[in-house]
Amino acid sequence: MEFFLGAFTAEWERRRAALLHDLSLGRIGPDDDEERRRASAPVRAGPAGTKTGSRLRAGGSWRPGTGRARPFGERPMRARFEGLAAGSQSAVVKMASFGGGSRLGAMINYVSRNGEVVVENERGDHLRGRDQLSAVGSEWDHLLKNRAASRDIGLFEISVTEGRRDGEEGIERARAIVRQGLGDRAFALAVTIRPDGSGFDIEGIAVLRSARGERLSADEKATAIVQRRLDDARSGVAGSASFRFTGYGNGTDYGSGRLRSLVEAHKGKVCDEHGREIGDRKRAGDLVQLEWRGQLHSRKPRDVMHLVLSARAGTDAPAFREAARDFLGTQFAGHRYVFSLHDAASDPKAEETGGKRPHVHVHAIIAMRSDAGDRIETTIPAFREWRLTMAEKARTHGINMEMTDRRDRASPPAYSKNQVRPMNMIGRTQHEGTSASAQRRYDTKRSDKDSFPRTPRSKAYARTAQQEWHSIGSSALLPTQKDFAGAQVIRFEAHPRASRKKGGPARPAVKFWLAISNIYGEVGGACFGERRYAAHDPA
The missing domain is CATH 3.30.70 (Alpha-Beta Plaits)
Structure with missing residues (x-):
């Protein structure tokens, strides 16, 4: 079947149509195109000279059209832990909310601070002012089902x-x-x-x-x-x-x-x-x-999602913007999205109302369905992959960042936004629980109390993590790295389910690392504390 590229007004539509045509004729396969993009790492230039897009990751379990990149493979646990011990921050990719098509305008107004902050779309166009931002809704309309929430x-x-x-x-x-x-x-x-x-x-x-x-x-x-x-x-x-x-x-x-x-x-x-x-x-x-x-059997419309990418205070804002741009272009290729960067220097929102946060972060609004009709997966493995990709892109742009799993350090589970209500929006938001159990969960997370996993699979993962931390601590050259690794071993060894019966004596490894912590605790503990809390500040 013949078709004319001139029928498409936008360049990205012509590129997509040409690619789909070649695939239908068998001229190239998905893997061939993937290898081409990996080798050349093309960078697309927007109308204003801005760069957007990035090469796709390859390998791993990938299905075309899901908005998921092809992973190179899981970064080894040892490499991630060594990076954290050396001072790398955690990759924070958080799902803020889902929404129906009717909420798209409000979500874009929020991330653009009502048009005062420049918003960039998937093509690299910079959108300013209410007129350009309001046009996003009409461009995305065919992707939004605009379903009403179920009456439960x-x-x-x-x-x-x-x-x-x-x-x-x-x-x-x-x-x-x-x-x-x-x-x-x-x-x-x-x-x-x-x-x-x-x-x-x-x-x-x-x-x-x-x-x-x-x-x-x-x-x-x-x-x-x-x-x-x-x-x-x-x-x-x-x-x-x-x-x-x-x-x-x-x-x-x-x-x-x-x-x-x-x-x-x-x-x-x-x-x-x-x-x-x-x-x-x-x-x-x-x-x-x-x-x-x-x-x-409750159902809420999920036409768009609000994603937040965060970095610790002091992170280079332009470099983080580039890393976020590459992450979105890689992970959500084929999907419509807009994003904006918020930092203390440029945020027009007042500090007392939640603006001018000390940490740099990016808000992204993404259409759940691509033009090809495929939907984004929001499973736990997908979130892990997103954090891996974000960490890769950050390191590419000179930001030391690693994907972290709460089982890496026996960390407590996160609290949801429905379990807490904000009390103070200045700096790092202070919350209170909506119930006694929610308050306990919030306090446990904020104090970073150790929480050993319970399922057999996660227990096996945690044991491997414990061994890696022990090995790193034994071979580390710098005192701060040795102390950081030792502190992680303490978290695992001191937990009853991980090491001993409740009330039993501490194992030798705990005593060894406690001694190390006593020697280096003041320097290493302060370093670790700053890294731990700043990396997980809510946006």
């Missing part, structure tokens, strides 16, 4: 007019009526008995998806469906039951918040569909998070 939780009220039945409590009667209308759905309710004895009112919250997969929409149509079921079930019964949905929302956060409000409004006199009392906020949160979560 519904709020309802039922007004029941009937006399009290002998031997039947109001809340038990209310549970039976709600079950008649909602069927096998999970719900929680509170009952208010009318003083005049004419009946009672029910206020409740319910999972909109039934055990059989039927999902109510919590609108007028759904209200009519439930009302009809109630009328059929109460045929021949004196009195009436009037049902209506009063609201709906998405996800466990919405459900937890609404159920807690219900508990507070009725002073703990709330029960679930099984008659179990929900007496406080903790029980309300646990019910939604632990029991209702699996029934929701």
Whole structure:
């Protein structure tokens, strides 16, 4: 089939069309093109002379069109650990959020500081001002499904007019009526008995998806469906039951918040569909998070993602911009994206509102679907690969950086943004937990308390890491490197699951490294502390 390159107005469209045409005719294979790009490392020039793009990584498990680069292979653990001991910072690649097409404009406004910060796209074009930024939405429109979030939780009220039945409590009667209308759905309710004895009112919250997969929409149509079921079930019964949905929302956060409000409004006199009392906020949160979560089958639109790349304070900003540009061009080739760099010197946002952070970082908004129709993977292996790629690109531009895994140092798991709320935005953001358990997780992460893995696979990984740190510490020449490696050995050896039964004596290796730490701890510990915290500052 013949086609004309002149039909495409943009250069990147012509290049893509030519490549796909050659592939369809068998002139080149994906691997041939990959080797060509690796060998020549082409750099594309944007209209303003800016450089963008980079060569793709090769090897490893790679599938075309997923937005994932072909890895050269995992960087050896020994090399990574030696780099960290020598002072390299950790590669920080964080998923800030997902969003639907309707949020694209707001996300771009955020990373561009409402048009005051220059934004660069995947072609190397520099976008300035609201007009150029607003045009991104129309360019990406064919990639955005603009789906609405699923309706997972519904709020309802039922007004029941009937006399009290002998031997039947109001809340038990209310549970039976709600079950008649909602069927096998999970719900929680509170009952208010009318003083005049004419009946009672029910206020409740319910999972909109039934055990059989039927999902109510919590609108007028759904209200009519439930009302009809109630009328059929109460045929021949004196009195009436009037049902209506009063609201709906998405996800466990919405459900937890609404159920807690219900508990507070009725002073703990709330029960679930099984008659179990929900007496406080903790029980309300646990019910939604632990029991209702699996029934929701919640869905939020994921048309775009917000990615944050961070480096420690003092990192050369222009070099980090180049590294981020290469990372995005390599890892998300074929996808639309825009990115901007924020640093303390150029950030127009005030410090007290979260701007002018001491560490340099890049915000990137990326379309999840490529022009070829393939979606980006956001699995744990994918994130590990992203950090590997980011570290490679940083080293290429003179920034000492390594990919790190929390099992490398027996580090605690991260806390999610839903588990904390910001208290102070100046410098490094201070948070507080949204619950007692969330506060413990936050405190554990901020204090960098050791956390030994539990699964067999991760335990084996951790044992290998422990051996590597021990070897590096034994052979290191500089005191600071020896102390850094020794501190990591202590974290592994001192943990009960890693080395001994709880309460047992410390192993000789622990005593050896404790002695080393006592000698070099002041210098090495200070160096390690700065590196540890600065590298993981939130953007």
